[in-house]
Amino acid sequence: MRLAVAVLVCLNVNDNEFARRYAACLSASVHRSMQDMETTRDESQASREWSKNEVQLIVADYFDMLEAEALDRQYKKSDHRKALAPHLAGRYDGSIEFKHQNISVVLVTHGLPYIEGYKPRGNYQSLLAKEIDAYLDQNPGLLQRIAAAPSLNPSEPQKVVRPNLSTVIVDPPEKITPPKLSEKPWLSSSYLTLSVTGSI
Numbered sequence: 517m518r519l520a521v522a523v524l525v526c527l528n529v530n531d532n533e534f535a536r537r538y539a540a541c542l543s544a545s546v547h548r549s550m551q552d553m554e555t556t557r558d559e560s561q562a563s564r565e566w567s568k569n570e571v572q573l574i575v576a577d578y579f580d581m582l583e584a585e586a587l588d589r590q591y592k593k594s595d596h597r598k599a600l601a602p603h604l605a606g607r608y609d610g611s612i613e614f615k616h617q618n619i620s621v622v623l624v625t626h627g628l629p630y631i632e633g634y635k636p637r638g639n640y641q642s643l644l645a646k647e648i649d650a651y652l653d654q655n656p657g658l659l660q661r662i663a664a665a666p667s668l669n670p671s672e673p674q675k676v677v678r679p680n681l682s683t684v685i686v687d688p689p690e691k692i693t694p695p696k697l698s699e700k701p702w703l704s705s706s707y708l709t710l711s712v713t714g715s716i
Contacts, residue, residue, distance in 0.1 A: 566615065570604050571647045574612070578619045579651060579658060582631050586665035593633055615644075622648050628659070629668060 566574075577600050584591040597612050604612070614637060621636035622645050623629065630636065652659065663669060 565641060566643070567605065568643060568647070570607075571641075571643055572651075573600060573603055574615050575619060575644070575647050575651050578616055578631065578634075579655070582629070583658065583662055585631055586629065586662045586667055588665075588667060593631075618644055619648065629662065 577596055581591055581593065581596055583589075593616075597609060601607060601609070601612065607615075613634070616631070616634040617637035618640035620630035620634045621638050622640060624636050626648075
């Protein structure tokens with residue numbers, strides 16, 4: 517349906533622009549369709565319950581990253597995700613990311629810090645909260661190490677640097693010339709945006 521709309525929109529332009537506009541509309545429509553497929557796939561995986569083993573693995577991986585972040589140790593979330601994925605039941609990246617965000621929201625409810633790059637997302641399975649509690653019980657020194665980290669417990673207050681306003685405030689231009697109205701509306705960027713997205 518979107519592809520048909522995109523083609524009809526393209527037919528409203530003159531012949532000289534047809535080939536270029538048709539290709540742009542077709543590309544945008546295909547891109548949107550692929551995004552829809554990715555979203556549907558990730559939502560389907562997110563709805564499939566994680567096993568106890570999977571939850572234990574991702575919880576341990578999350579706390580490993582959290583401690584590294586608190587202690588200012590370099591790490592890459594993508595590397596952790598790639599290393600973890602083969603041990604999960606065919607989970608896609610989006611599903612793993614979503615689970616990491618679920619862990620963040622559980623930590624927030626406990627009043628604990630979470631990984632900055634994994635903003636809290638709700639609607640998590642009850643097993644996740646249980647396994648987080650179990651992990652913390654089995655690793656009693658973890659929270660103490662994180663709490664003592666300089667990023668959370670600095671020895672000195674952070675210095676506030678006053679901005680130099682002269683470097684960010686400039687004089688207005690002497691004259692502003694508005695753009696001339698075109699007799700060919702299809703050459704304007706707003707027209708192209710509307711037609712590609714199928715809003716006209």
